[in-house]
Amino acid sequence: MVRYFLFLLVLITILVVSIAGLRDYSFLPHKTKRPPIEIFPDMVRQDKVKAQAPSDFYDDGRGARANVAGTVPVGYSAPESSAQASEGVATMGSPYSVVVFSGKQDYADTGKIGTNWGNGIPFSATMATLERGRERYQIQCAVCHGATGAGNGIATKYGLVGVANLQQQRIRDMSDGEIYNTIVNGKNTMMGYGSVIQVPDRWAIVAYMRALQRSQNATINDVPTANRAALTGTNAASATTGAAKP
Amino acid sequence: MSNFFPRWANWLPLQLLVCGLVIGGPITLGIWYYFTPKYTRVGYQPDQPVPFSHALHVKQLGMDCRYCHSFVEVAGHSNLPATQTCINCHGQGKILPNSPRLAAVRDSWETGQPIPWVQIHRLPDYAYFNHAVHVNRGVSCYSCHGAVNEMSVVYEAESLSMKWCLDCHRAPENFLRPPSEIFNMNWHPASPEAQRELGTKFKEEWKVNPPVNCGGCHR
Numbered sequence: 001m002v003r004y005f006l007f008l009l010v011l012i013t014i015l016v017v018s019i020a021g022l023r024d025y026s027f028l029p030h031k032t033k034r035p036p037i038e039i040f041p042d043m044v045r046q047d048k049v050k051a052q053a054p055s056d057f058y059d060d061g062r063g064a065r066a067n068v069a070g071t072v073p074v075g076y077s078a079p080e081s082s083a084q085a086s087e088g089v090a091t092m093g094s095p096y097s098v099v100v101f102s103g104k105q106d107y108a109d110t111g112k113i114g115t116n117w118g119n120g121i122p123f124s125a126t127m128a129t130l131e132r133g134r135e136r137y138q139i140q141c142a143v144c145h146g147a148t149g150a151g152n153g154i155a156t157k158y159g160l161v162g163v164a165n166l167q168q169q170r171i172r173d174m175s176d177g178e179i180y181n182t183i184v185n186g187k188n189t190m191m192g193y194g195s196v197i198q199v200p201d202r203w204a205i206v207a208y209m210r211a212l213q214r215s216q217n218a219t220i221n222d223v224p225t226a227n228r229a230a231l232t233g234t235n236a237a238s239a240t241t242g243a244a245k246p
Numbered sequence: 247m248s249n250f251f252p253r254w255a256n257w258l259p260l261q262l263l264v265c266g267l268v269i270g271g272p273i274t275l276g277i278w279y280y281f282t283p284k285y286t287r288v289g290y291q292p293d294q295p296v297p298f299s300h301a302l303h304v305k306q307l308g309m310d311c312r313y314c315h316s317f318v319e320v321a322g323h324s325n326l327p328a329t330q331t332c333i334n335c336h337g338q339g340k341i342l343p344n345s346p347r348l349a350a351v352r353d354s355w356e357t358g359q360p361i362p363w364v365q366i367h368r369l370p371d372y373a374y375f376n377h378a379v380h381v382n383r384g385v386s387c388y389s390c391h392g393a394v395n396e397m398s399v400v401y402e403a404e405s406l407s408m409k410w411c412l413d414c415h416r417a418p419e420n421f422l423r424p425p426s427e428i429f430n431m432n433w434h435p436a437s438p439e440a441q442r443e444l445g446t447k448f449k450e451e452w453k454v455n456p457p458v459n460c461g462g463c464h465r
Binding site: 031 | 268269272276283284285286287289290291292293307316317320321322323326328330333337340359365371372
């Protein structure tokens with residue numbers, strides 16, 4: 001009697017473990033498509049709308065609602081103030097405490113002065129601005145335009161054609177406002193990135209793009225006189241030894 | 247007076263105790279082992295409406311997390327990308343414009359209805375987690391989401407239980423990273439000692455003082 005009972009116990013244990021698996025997924029994976037079991041979900045799943053979650057309350061089933069015409073963004077601050085604020089905390093994380101977007105119509109938000117494209121960054125660009133621009137450029141732009149802006153990003157290796165080479169004279173001559181507008185609204189096959197890049201970041205990207213354009217077309221006259229000797233010296237040395245310079 | 251209880255009754259308490267242990271023990275063990283997020287949540291890997299591969303986009307193409315999850319640094323909620331973010335590259339005349347695997351993306355783009363992505367990492371509604379605070383103070387995506395850059399299909403790698411949260415809130419120096427490596431899924435500390443040394447430095451520099459009281463996360 002006891003023997004049967006113990007036998008049954010061992011059998012059930014083996015059965016449970018072999019069906020349920022071990023919880024250390026790296027040893028015996030139990031990847032599953034079944035949603036996690038929640039035994040008392042009353043407080044765990046509340047009847048409130050969370051970000052990007054669906055809602056049965058509305059006919060279209062969406063929790064997030066589109067803006068009503070004329071909506072003013074909460075907490076919007078002009079690029080000037082956030083650029084100043086960013087200098088103190090540039091070493092760590094995002095310089096913004098709020099999402100910085102605007103529906104305003106001045107130069108900083110549209111890239112236009114009157115009906116023409118304007119030129120210049122609408123706040124004082126510092127090294128921190130350029131570093132921020134580099135970071136944002138590498139996240140959002142380099143995928144197609146490439147790290148140097150030569151229009152050879154990774155997406156072009158997978159069949160994306162018609163990507164602009166940002167080093168072209170046409171784009172070097174383009175005004176800052178028009179480039180800003182291209183970032184926001186797109187152009188030709190490029191779609192607008194205005195919904196994912198905040199206003200000061202757009203200008204930071206424009207500033208960084210200008211730096212890229214200068215860097216790819218630099219001459220010896222752009223090098224500070226103190227450092228020229230070192231550069232020309234290396235060039236002369238490599239020329240005489242025939243070493244390949246990248 | 248004759249014996250009121252039969253002789254075998256002497257052993258009854260002991261038998262009951264042993265029986266209880268033999269039956270109750272495995273049941274307790276089973277509940278202890280299985281009724282925990284370490285088992286119920288870890289490994290959850292639902293089918294998504296679009297077979298989007300993080301391994302392809304992040305590891306192979308080298309895209310940044312923030313190309314799609316664009317507001318993770320400024321918002322409590324790490325956003326899913328809008329359908330337009332997919333269409334940026336997969337629109338008509340671009341990359342794989344007619345792939346059947348992208349049918350749901352095209353439908354969404356034409357109708358304006360969102361793609362019904364299945365949420366995997368789901369905290370209880372009474373726990374308030376803020377992505378921006380964590381990624382801006384040295385907690386990498388990797389620490390909570392695992393090696394997403396290796397996942398063709400995303401699954402939940404960590405339990406996200408309260409104990410798991412508190413492990414880090416009580417000793418953040420074991421997890422904090424250099425600010426430049428937050429979104430670098432390939433960065434790993436040289437050794438646990440090196441991590442603790444780095445982490446302690448960042449903890450002091452950035453004044454990281456994670457709440458361990460109830461109100462920190464349950465408001």
